Structures are given as structure tokens and as C-alpha cells.
Amino acid sequence: MSKISLSKCFVNAEVEEAALRAIRSGQYILASECKAFEAELAAHTGTTQCVLGSSWTMIVYLLHQLQGVGPGDEIIVPSHTAFPTMEPLIHLGARPVFVDIDDTYCLDLDQLEAAITPRTVGIIPVYLYGHPLDVDRVLAIAAKHHLWVIEDCAQAQGAKYKGKTVGSMGHFGAFSFFPSKNLTVLGDGGCITTNNTQMADRLRMLRNHGRQGKYDHEFPGYNVRFDEIKAAIGRVMLKHLDGFNENRRKIAARYTERLKGIVQTPPVREWATPVYHMYVVRCEKRDELQKFLKTKEIDTGIHYPKPNHLQPAVTGLFPYIPKLPRTEQAVKEILSLPIHGEMTLDTADKVCDAIAEFYGKK
Numbered sequence: 001m002s003k004i005s006l007s008k009c010f011v012n013a014e015v016e017e018a019a020l021r022a023i024r025s026g027q028y029i030l031a032s033e034c035k036a037f038e039a040e041l042a043a044h045t046g047t048t049q050c051v052l053g054s055s056w057t058m059i060v061y062l063l064h065q066l067q068g069v070g071p072g073d074e075i076i077v078p079s080h081t082a083f084p085t086m087e088p089l090i091h092l093g094a095r096p097v098f099v100d101i102d103d104t105y106c107l108d109l110d111q112l113e114a115a116i117t118p119r120t121v122g123i124i125p126v127y128l129y130g131h132p133l134d135v136d137r138v139l140a141i142a143a144k145h146h147l148w149v150i151e152d153c154a155q156a157q158g159a160k161y162k163g164k165t166v167g168s169m170g171h172f173g174a175f176s177f178f179p180s181k182n183l184t185v186l187g188d189g190g191c192i193t194t195n196n197t198q199m200a201d202r203l204r205m206l207r208n209h210g211r212q213g214k215y216d217h218e219f220p221g222y223n224v225r226f227d228e229i230k231a232a233i234g235r236v237m238l239k240h241l242d243g244f245n246e247n248r249r250k251i252a253a254r255y256t257e258r259l260k261g262i263v264q265t266p267p268v269r270e271w272a273t274p275v276y277h278m279y280v281v282r283c284e285k286r287d288e289l290q291k292f293l294k295t296k297e298i299d300t301g302i303h304y305p306k307p308n309h310l311q312p313a314v315t316g317l318f319p320y321i322p323k324l325p326r327t328e329q330a331v332k333e334i335l336s337l338p339i340h341g342e343m344t345l346d347t348a349d350k351v352c353d354a355i356a357e358f359y360g361k362k
Ligand SMILES: *Cc1c(COP(=O)(O)O)cnc(C)c1O
Pocket: 055, 056, 057, 058, 081, 082, 084, 085, 126, 152, 154, 155, 175, 176, 177, 178, 188, 189, 190
């Protein structure tokens, strides 16, 4: 039996040819492939603007700087997310204010308003594992308190809320192309989507040394640019994204059908079209199950084992440690099962068989 991996990066001849095309073009940074990739990403998301950057973390850092995020500001984030969600704001001197999760692992909107103070400037809802939250509710709360919203879509490329693609509803959407994500460029990368042309223009300048023309620098910027080879690869990947997401939903449906009553399967809200960046179950004897699956050559993961509000990087800076009981409970019980765009139902069945065997339900 061959090893079943947690995720897999798509590569085919078309991807390789795209990379070759970029190599042979003689242009390597922010040229025609990047422009086309930005236009295609904006069109796919349903925004007028998309700005590529070297990673989610760096392009969000630049965005926060343009938003004027600074010391004294509070930004609401879940603790149950990838650590980068809160890194840029911390670097700018702002404070992450953590709110607990609901059963979809997104911000618990019943607790959101109570976390808002006169210092709050924005909210970063994370669509963890590829399931959106109730965006209309977040936007209504944000509007009432004059807050901005950055949708963290790093795990949710192509997911929909009431038929609208994520990254098009908040003031900004933030995406990552890290190789494990649903949409990759076979390297690091990220982007911001928005309908705010003025901010997009300034972000394009800030990522490229504050330039307008080649030697006209309006303000000091950075080098957070994007490469032609990765853009050419990303354009091919984007064409396959919806198909791969559809396959992920098929795999997820099979998991849910077969694992019901054995482990706790992930809930789906009626307004959500999730993209299952991860298929995460909750279970008893999680660590033993993970070890057992390893003996069957089935890879699993824990996303994430240690909540961010308990990370030394956070507790060292912000001595007040909030109580987030659902987050702290979840990290002991969650297990991410293998899933990717090309996975077959047959492989999913093997994973289900092994889990059933572990719990003696075969
Ligand atoms: C991967 C990820 C990020 C960071 O993306 P990078 O491109 O690696 O900087 C941010 N938020 C979430 C939820 C992620 O999964």
C-alpha cells in the first residue's frame, strides 16, 4: 500500500510550460505575467483590483501600514488560526484582541461585539480550513462601529458565501499562495483583493520602493514584489482551482457520509460553499488515532496544536491572557485528514476504513 499524504501540490506539463515561457520571456519581475495574473485573480474573486506580493504576511504588513495601523490600535482576530494572521499588526505595535471560535472554527459572532472597544480599528475574520463565516453579520457590526474588515482567505480560495466569492466582501481580501494552499504558485506569494483603487495603487507603489516611474520615489517603500515565473505558474493553477475545489467537496462529502457516528465531522452552514483546504474531524483518543493512521501510512495533521494566544511570541508582548475555552478544547481534539484537488474517492475510503478499524466500528 502506498503512502497517503495529507496534501499534494498539482504539477503537470502545462505548469512546466508556463514556467518555461516566463523564463524565455527575459522579464522576471512585475511584468506581463504578473499583470495578467492580477487581472485574472481580481476577475475570479469579483473585485476590480488585485495586488500581488511576496507572501500573505508581507502584503498584509504593507496594507496595515497604509491603513495607519499603529501603537494603541486593537484588531480582532481568532486565536485559532495560522500565526501569520496576527504577525503584521504586532510588528506595527497594534494589539491582537482574541475572540473564541464557533463550531465551524471561525470567529464566534455572538462574542464579537463584546470585544470591541474605543481602540478597535478592524476585524480580521479567518475562513479557517476553507469555510467562510457569516460575512453579512460581520460587515454590519463593522459598519456600526466604523471598523475595517480584512478577510483572511489564505485557506479559502474560491469559497463562497451566499454565492459571492470570498475576498470580495470585506474592505480587503488577503490570499496566500504557499504550496500547501488550494491555489499555489509552487513557491511563496500572496495578494490583496479590493475595490478600493486608491489603496490598491498605493499598495503597488509601497511594494516596489514607493515608485511611480522608474526613478520617481514618492515615499520610502519596500521590495515585496512578485516574480514572472510564479505568476505564469499561478495563472495555470487558477484555471484548475474551481475543478479542484469541486473535487475537495466530493472527497469531503464521502468522508462525512462514512465517518458520521465514528468521529465528529465538520459542519457546513446553509449559506456556505466551503473549499476544504483541510478536512478536520474532532475525536476521542486523537493522538492514538494519529499514531495508528501513521502505521497505516496515512498522513494527518493538527492545525494548530498550540493556540496563538498562548504562544510565547504573544504572551511575551501582551501579558493579559484571555480565556478561550472552545479554542483550547478544539486543539486537543482536531485532526486534519488527507485531502487535495486530485485525491480519489478510493483513497478517501481507505482513510475511512482505517479510522473505522481504530474505533472498532468495522
Ligand atoms: C498560510 C496562512 C497565512 C500566511 O500566508 P503566507 O503566504 O505564508 O504569509 C495567513 N493566514 C492563514 C489563515 C494561513 O493559512
